[in-house]
Amino acid sequence: EPIHDGSLEQRVRALVERRVRMFDHALPYFRSAQTFRPRSPYLKEEYSNTRRLLREELVRQLSPEIEARGDLVEAIELLLTPDAYERLRGEQRLGKDRVAKLLEESVLALLGAAR
Secondary structure, eight states, rough: OOOOOOOOOOOHHHHHHHHHHHHHHHHHHHHHHHGGGOOOOHHHHHHHHHHHHHHHHHHHTTHHHTOOHHHHHHHHHHTTTTHHHHHHIIOOOOOHHHHHHHHHHHHHHHHHHOO
8 A cells, every 4th residue: 555645746755755764764784785785695685675665665656657657667766766865865965855855856757757
């Protein structure tokens, strides 16, 4: 079931807020796991499982808008990954609120362009 019912904007905001909270909390662990993942079957499997669950959540949350557009799912999924979040927060040194706004606007722009 979706994280939030409501308008597209409300659903995107709820999804992004959830990801930002989750990723911000897990960022130190994610960075550590990145170092060891290439040599760890366990970390590879966990990363794969996490990506699958995040994708399923994305599809549930934005379902009618993205059902017929597989390529759109791929683009939005990429925006809402821990990798993208780490780059924006760590490498580009953007604040958590700025990242949330940027991700929300980007997802909505992709969905708007697909209409």
